[in-house]
Amino acid sequence: MDFFNDISIYGNRAAVITEESELVSYSQMLDASDALKNQINKRCLVFSLCGNCIESLVGYIGFLRGRIVPVLVNEAINNELFEKLLDSYRPDYIWMSAEKANTADWGRQVYTYGSYALIKTRYENDYSIHDELALLLTTSGSTGSPMLVRQTYKNIITNANSIAEYLEINNTHRPITTMPMSYTYGLSIINSHILKGCSIILTRKTLMDKVFWGLLKTHEATTFGGVPYIYEMLKKLRFSRMELPSLKILTQAGGRLSPELSKEFAALCTEKGIRFFVMYGQTEATARMSYLPSEYALAKAGSIGIPVPGGEFWLEDENGNVISSSDAVGEIVYRGDNVTYGYAESFNDLNRGDDNHGVLHTGDMARRDEDGFYYIVGRKKRFLKLFGNRINLDEVDALLKAQGYGCVCSGEDDHLHIYTTDKDNHASIKSFVSGLTGIHPSAFEVRFIESMPRNEAGKILYSALK
Secondary structure, eight states: OOOSSGGGGGSSEEEEEEEOOEEHHHHHHHHHHHHHHHOOOOOEEEEEEEEEHHHHHHHHHHHHTTTOOOEEEEEEEEEEHHHHHHHHHOSSEEEEEEETTTSSSEEEEEEEETTTEEOOOOOOOOOOOOTTEEEEEEOOTTTTOOOOEEEEEHHHHHHHHHHHHHHHOTHHOOOOHHOOOOOTTHHHHHHHHHHHOOOOOOOOOOOTSSSHHHHHTTOOEEEEEHHHHHHHHHHHHTGGGOTTTTEEEEEOOOOOOOHHHHHHHHHHHHHHTEEEEEEEEGGGGGSSEEEEOOGGGTTTTTTOOOOOOOOEEEEEEETTTTEEEOOEEEEEEEESOOOOOOSSSSSGTOOOSSSSEEEEEOOOOOETTTTTTEEEEGGGGGGEEEEEEEHHHHHHHHHHHTTOOEEEEEETEEEEEEEESSSSHHHHHHHHHHHHOOOGGGGGEEESSSSOOTTTOBBBGGGGGG
């Protein structure tokens, strides 16, 4: 079953609960989606500026049903970056809020639904699009970059079914959105729950907004997910003291949650009767590659778990040899039907075939314990050599954080840059890292920054530190 062509069976069941508490049924959503796709009525590229609202969801479902290829972009993108993307891909149409449509001359308005407008651009296109190409998404941290991930119909259908299977999603589940639908993790939550006929609470509000918690309580949300940054926020908001009886499932992905915080939430969820799933994925694998079954959340805290149904993991050393021993570190490699075709950088790449052939070298370094559970230890590119010593920057970040310092590390071989939001303690930070690594302090430089640069999903933008 797929989540865009086969969901008419859910009829008058509520598909969406809006921020204004309006109920939109599956039949109403599909009628609106089909009316939109019929305005285009050809296979082409459309840019969809997404917010967590019914108009964005109607566009997404309609484009998939009409075999129109959407590029999902966060609605908050600034006009200059957006224009660069438009020039790189030359879409036939743009689906965007009418308010943003009025901020520049994007083309001719041909249709409206709710607060959104369909714009016919002025591009005269003669490029072709691969038959299997379904969707284009930005990679984490590259909102303004022309590099997009090419996802196929098989990719998104396979991954939605796989996620629904291991989370045991059924139509009594009611997720509330915490991340933009233009972000692969946020989108995967929508896909897998629509597949099962669930009602989704769509909101642009964040966890810092009282409206979010009001919606969660009023409409009895059962599920929400978050990146590590969201779990850090939950801890500050004293989630442990909150009374949320409807909440039954919490999921985490979008980066490595520290073992300490993972263990803390695993124990807390056990007390509250909530199933807690730590997961691992990348846009290049559509969304999810692994999950830690909730019954192991405490015993295997810090682990990304096991491959999703239909997927396979192994580890490779620097020479591409498979590592068979337990607890040895290597690059984690994944095989599955959710591995995407690869990247695109312009409209010239839209007819390209499969670059990955079902296998993804993730760039993440991991170990596998004797029970077959995997643990990420860092990024392949987040290792430096300082005077011949191999340093894991993610590990240094975690140890600094454990000492109470707000720091992230970057740099190049023989020189480590430590960025901190702490105006003081620079000498003690340098001294701590020197003692930790046994390397002379001349190899480290501490730099003050006002705030940590983060992308829309709350992940650190290391590229912005340079």
